[in-house]
Every structure is written in C-alpha cells, then in structure tokens.
Amino acid sequence: MxxxxxxxxxxxxxxxxxxxxxxxxxxxxxxxxxxxxxxxxxxxxxxxxxxxxxxxxxxxxxxxxxxxxxxxxxxxHAHGPERDRFHFFHLVAADGERRLPTSRVLSLTRRRGSQADALALNLAPQARVVEIKRVRDLMARRAILETIAVPDALFPDLGNLNKAQVPNTLYELYQDRFGVIVHRAVEKITAETAGPEDVTYLGLDRGAPLLRIERVAQTLDGTPVELRVSRCDTTHLAYFSDLV
Amino acid sequence: MxxxxxxxxxxxxxxxxxxxxxxxxxxxxxxxxxxxxxxxxxxxxxxxxxxxxxxxxxxxxxxxxxxxxxxxxxxxHAHGPERDRFHFFHLVAADGERRLPTSRVLSLTRRRGSQADALALNLAPQARVVEIKRVRDLMARRAILETIAVPDALFPDLGNLNKAQVPNTLYELYQDRFGVIVHRAVEKITAETAGPEDVTYLGLDRGAPLLRIERVAQTLDGTPVELRVSRCDTTHLAYFSDLV
DNA sequence: TAGTGGTCTAGACCACGCC
DNA sequence: GCGTGGTCTAGACCACTAA
CATH class of the missing domain: 1.10.10.10 (Winged helix-like DNA-binding domain superfamily/Winged helix DNA-binding domain)
Incomplete structure (x- = not known):
C-alpha cells in the first residue's frame, strides 16, 4: 500500500x-x-x-x-471520429442535423509564430509553429476556411508531412502520432466580413458576413496546444450551443 | 412506504x-x-x-x-442573478471578463405569433405571444438588440406590464411571477449584416457584421417557453463557449 | 441539540467481456 | 469461469445549519 x-x-x-x-x-x-x-x-x-x-x-x-x-x-479516454464529431465540432446544418465535414488542405508550413500565436499558445516570441490551412466542406458546400497553428516543439515532424497525409480529424493525429491528448477547448466567436481569402476559398462576396471561431485547445494539464481560427459561411450552417 | x-x-x-x-x-x-x-x-x-x-x-x-x-x-434550483449571469449569458468582453449587461426596454406588446414563433414555441398558428424588445449595454456601450417572444397563455398579465417593470434578468421574473423555471436553452448562432434597426439602436454602419443568437429556452419537461433573438455588435465582445 | 447532507467503509449480488 | 465494473444495502462518523 x-x-x-x-x-x-x-x-x-x-x-x-x-x-x-x-x-x-x-x-x-x-x-x-x-x-x-x-x-x-x-x-x-x-x-x-x-x-x-x-x-x-x-x-x-x-x-x-x-x-x-x-x-x-x-x-x-481517447479521441476518435465519434468523439471529435459530437464533442468538438459544433456546426450544424440549417435542418439541425450533425454531419462531419470533409477537408482539403491548402498548405502545411513551418514558420515563426505570430504575436497572436505566442500569446494563445504560451510560446516564446519567434518560437516556431506549424501552420495548416484548409477548406472544409459541409454537405458538398464550401463552408469553413481554417487556419491552425501548433507549436513545432510539441509536434516534431508534423511540419514535414505531405498535405495528403493530414487526416480530417486532427485530434486523432495529435493523439496517435504525438501522444498529445486534447481534453478541452475554449472558443470565442465573433462576426466579421469576408476578406480576399474568404472570397477566394469560400466563394463569398466581398463584405459578406461570416462567423469567426477562435479556438484554443488544451491538454488536461492545461497546456495550450493548438490555436485554430475558423471562418464560416453561415448561410446554410449555424453554430450550435446547448446551455443546460 | x-x-x-x-x-x-x-x-x-x-x-x-x-x-x-x-x-x-x-x-x-x-x-x-x-x-x-x-x-x-x-x-x-x-x-x-x-x-x-x-x-x-x-x-x-x-x-x-x-x-x-x-x-x-x-x-x-432557482434562478437568480448569479445563475443567469454565469450560466445563461455567454457574451464576454474582449478582455475575457464576464460582466452583466444593463437593459433598456424599447417595447412590450401583445401580438399574434409569427410562423417562426409558432414553430419554435410549439404554438397553434395565430396564437398570441408577448413580445419584448430591448437594447442591452455592456461596459457602457450599446451591444445587443434583443427581440423576445413568449406564449401569452403561459405568462398571463405579462403583456400588461409597464416597460419600466421589466427586470434585467427575465428568467427570475418568469420564475417568481409565473412559476416557469427555465432549465435549458439551445442556441443557434450565425453571422448577418446590420439592417435598419441595428443601425438605429446599436449605432452600427449599414452592412456591418453582427452576431445573431437565436435561443429557445425550455422548462425541464421540455416545453419551449421563450424564443429570443439577440443581435450583437462583436466589435468589443465575443460569444464564449467552453468545450470540455 | 436535532436534523441535514457529506464522507467512508464493508460486503453482497448482478451484468458483461473475454478466455 | 474469472475478473471487471454496476447496483444496492447498512451503518458509522463528520460538518454544517438552524432553533
């Protein structure tokens, strides 16, 4: 004993x-x-x-x-499509049905972290991050433009991956390949207007309204491990929140 | 026994x-x-x-x-400022602090429910509702334009109240005066552009982006008792969501 | 001081998964 | 058949509130 x-x-x-x-x-x-x-x-x-x-x-x-x-x-408790789908993905179709999006990676690069990255991820200034940009479709419609930054130090070799090797459910990758288990995420949601990138990748009109979701994901000891900014066309979607 | x-x-x-x-x-x-x-x-x-x-x-x-x-x-478990503030109010200042908003009631009217009202509140077509419109300030800034509809049948006399008699925390009123306890709320959040009303009451530019929060509140047996549409200027605010 | 919920123990039996 | 978690009981003692 x-x-x-x-x-x-x-x-x-x-x-x-x-x-x-x-x-x-x-x-x-x-x-x-x-x-x-x-x-x-x-x-x-x-x-x-x-x-x-x-x-x-x-x-x-x-x-x-x-x-x-x-x-x-x-x-x-491990990540898998089920958990990621129902727990960490809060966008639903207008009819209320929950569907998993598909993803197309636009770029995967290693770069120095911006000030926002350093602040959110608790990094030293200029520390390296891996950035993933991708477009996600929901019901065969371009819906989400996503920019993800994770500390290079926590995810060695992630920056060397090929675009095609990045799976749809990233938290499974973090867990299975790097032993990083995302336990909690905090999201701050605001409204913005579409800029050039949104026009290009989401097919929105310049100045159209979109939902900006800024998520910081943490491991269970509170270490922030991912900053994710999602820009969403909410014409056919809504962010869903349940207050019990 | x-x-x-x-x-x-x-x-x-x-x-x-x-x-x-x-x-x-x-x-x-x-x-x-x-x-x-x-x-x-x-x-x-x-x-x-x-x-x-x-x-x-x-x-x-x-x-x-x-x-x-x-x-x-x-x-x-009863409603009170504390519970309403921390459980049902999810807008935070840019600095992350949670503050309770103040409210100014613009109008309080009895009218026939719209189709949207009837759908959300599970009412017969044309059933009467009480509508409350108000502007809410956060940190001395006009921030939220809110339209609330509740079934007239569930809240007798609410429609006869004076504007000044409507308290800031409505769920306390529902509970103490009508015995209706709100237990759960479901919110659907989208981005829109400011229309004439938003320009007037929130001081936004025409076409500015805003956050639209559509909330249906229920009692604990699942009866929907309130449809609330909040239009928020997120220049200095964000909707906050915690995914655990 | 009496009554409430909060913690902790010890042990019984059940339902389920695996070998 | 064995070991796991799931349910249920019975009872002891503690911490807190109110009269």
Whole structure:
C-alpha cells in the first residue's frame, strides 16, 4: 500500500485519489490501449475502500478523462471520429442535423509564430509553429476556411508531412502520432466580413458576413496546444450551443 | 412506504427514484423556498436505502435541477442573478471578463405569433405571444438588440406590464411571477449584416457584421417557453463557449 | 441539540467481456 | 469461469445549519 502524498491536499479521500490518478494520466502512465488497474487494485494500493476509488473514477469518467467498460476495465479516454464529431465540432446544418465535414488542405508550413500565436499558445516570441490551412466542406458546400497553428516543439515532424497525409480529424493525429491528448477547448466567436481569402476559398462576396471561431485547445494539464481560427459561411450552417 | 410505479421503467432503482422526483419537481410540487424531504424520508417512502436516494439526488444536482446545502436540505434550483449571469449569458468582453449587461426596454406588446414563433414555441398558428424588445449595454456601450417572444397563455398579465417593470434578468421574473423555471436553452448562432434597426439602436454602419443568437429556452419537461433573438455588435465582445 | 447532507467503509449480488 | 465494473444495502462518523 502506498500513501497518498501531502501534495494531495487535505480534502476528501476520493478527491485525493482523483488528483493522484489525474497526475498519472497526465504523465502518460496509462496508454490508451490498455486499462487502468482495477478498482480493487487501486483501493489496495491507496489503502482506501473500493467505493472511494469508484467515486474518484466516476468523477474522472464524467469529465471525459476516462471511459469505463463493464467487464473490460477503465481506460484513458481517447479521441476518435465519434468523439471529435459530437464533442468538438459544433456546426450544424440549417435542418439541425450533425454531419462531419470533409477537408482539403491548402498548405502545411513551418514558420515563426505570430504575436497572436505566442500569446494563445504560451510560446516564446519567434518560437516556431506549424501552420495548416484548409477548406472544409459541409454537405458538398464550401463552408469553413481554417487556419491552425501548433507549436513545432510539441509536434516534431508534423511540419514535414505531405498535405495528403493530414487526416480530417486532427485530434486523432495529435493523439496517435504525438501522444498529445486534447481534453478541452475554449472558443470565442465573433462576426466579421469576408476578406480576399474568404472570397477566394469560400466563394463569398466581398463584405459578406461570416462567423469567426477562435479556438484554443488544451491538454488536461492545461497546456495550450493548438490555436485554430475558423471562418464560416453561415448561410446554410449555424453554430450550435446547448446551455443546460 | 410507496411503491415506485410501473411508469418508472425497469431500470436501476436510483434511476427510477430520479425519474419520480423529476416528475414531482416538474409538477411544481416543491416550492423553491423550502426543502425536499430529507434523504431518510425519501428512502423510507420509496422503500430503498438512503444511498440509493442520495445517488438520485446527486444526479439531479449535477444537472442543476436541485441544489444541496449541507445542514439545510435539498432545494429545487432557482434562478437568480448569479445563475443567469454565469450560466445563461455567454457574451464576454474582449478582455475575457464576464460582466452583466444593463437593459433598456424599447417595447412590450401583445401580438399574434409569427410562423417562426409558432414553430419554435410549439404554438397553434395565430396564437398570441408577448413580445419584448430591448437594447442591452455592456461596459457602457450599446451591444445587443434583443427581440423576445413568449406564449401569452403561459405568462398571463405579462403583456400588461409597464416597460419600466421589466427586470434585467427575465428568467427570475418568469420564475417568481409565473412559476416557469427555465432549465435549458439551445442556441443557434450565425453571422448577418446590420439592417435598419441595428443601425438605429446599436449605432452600427449599414452592412456591418453582427452576431445573431437565436435561443429557445425550455422548462425541464421540455416545453419551449421563450424564443429570443439577440443581435450583437462583436466589435468589443465575443460569444464564449467552453468545450470540455 | 436535532436534523441535514457529506464522507467512508464493508460486503453482497448482478451484468458483461473475454478466455 | 474469472475478473471487471454496476447496483444496492447498512451503518458509522463528520460538518454544517438552524432553533
């Protein structure tokens, strides 16, 4: 049995267990392919009752950090088309149906980060980033012009990829190829008018209104790992938000 | 002791208890001012263990339907400035700070519902609605032009109110005066260009881009009770969305 | 001081996945 | 058949609120 460290704080036991497991998950101690130790094992290790471990794991499951399968075990929650589609993609067709967009990469380059990049990604000035530009279609209509910047340091070799090698669901790539798991994203949405690029790639009229979505994605320890600016033609789309 | 009815479905006990309590809350059986029966009492009434009731109540608390206070009891979760501000108001200043807007009511009228009203509010064609128009300021700047439609049938006398009697936080009014508790809201956000009204009331240039937020608010049994269209100048604002 | 919810334990039995 | 998580019980003790 292992004591819960003083860094666990003096709160309830189930919270200390939760924090400890969180640290271990953030360290990448549990690959997404195989299960965490069972409740029994963890309970023995921490010297608490199984119900206390259960409560900690249930909280982590509610926060989408782990996923539990009866009969199989508890796993670190991985990205896949399903999760990306329903959790991180909030644009819906006018009829309310959710569909996954397709993507065409326009460019993939390595460059020095702009001031905005450095601010959002918490980088040193002039630090290198990899930039991906792409157009996304929804229901066979050009709908989104996207500019993505990620720190070069976190994603070695991403800048060397071929345009055709960039998959549609980027968070799967971050996870499977670089071990970076996006857990949370914060979006700020404003209205703008179409500029030259929007005219070219989205087929909008100059001055047409469009939705600007600025997203910063973070790992579960709060490190920002991606700045994504999406410019959307909302003639046939809407951004969807559910306030419960 | 009271049996859980067959309408409770055959699922886990804690879910049946949850559903039963949900029905009773939706019926308005528990005024927001005084507590639900204690866990002990509910356990005795349903013939289950206290832990089972606790689990049901914890779920309801997580869904913001009830709020629990150690030493006092469990209450139906009511609206107030705090909740409205942080839960249902998603516009933030450019600096990221959340501030509550002020409001000036332009008009309060009773009229026949439009087709859009009838669709969103699930009303018969031509059914009466009360319409409130107002301008909202954020940081002493005109920022939002809002048109609100609610079914006249659900809010008797609302149409007779004086403009000055309409409070800033409407959901508090709905709750305290009409017993309608807004539990959930669904928003669809698009970009548009400023029309004559926006020019007049928001001081925008004709053709300037603005954010259109269309919100349908529901009670906890899913009845839509309000259609609200907000047109926002996002020069100094952004709509904020947190994807966890 | 009595009553409420909050934490924690210990153990039973069930449902599911895999070998 | 075994090990996993899911449900349910029973009871102890603590922290907080109100009278």
């Amino acid at each position: 292992e004591r819960l460290g003083p860094q666990s704080g003096g709160g309830p036991l189930y919270r200390q267990v939760r924090e400890q497991l969180l640290r271990e998950i953030a360290q990448g101690r549990y690959p997404v392919t195989d299960p965490l130790p069972s409740e029994q094992k963890l309970a023995a290790r921490f010297g608490v009752a199984q119900g206390t471990v259960r409560r900690a794991l249930d909280e982590l499951a509610r926060e989408n950090l782990v996923i539990r399968h009866q009969g199989r075990g508890t796993f670190v | 009271e049996r859980l009815g067959p309408q409770s479905g055959g699922g886990p006990l804690y879910r049946q208890v949850r559903e039963q309590l949900l029905r009773e809350i939706a019926q308005g059986r528990y005024p927001v001012t005084d507590p639900l029966p204690s866990e002990q009492k509910l356990a005795a009434r349903f013939g289950v263990a206290q832990g089972t009731v606790r689990r049901a109540l914890d779920e309801l608390a997580r869904e913001n339907l009830v709020i629990r206070h150690q030493g006092r009891g469990t209450f139906v």
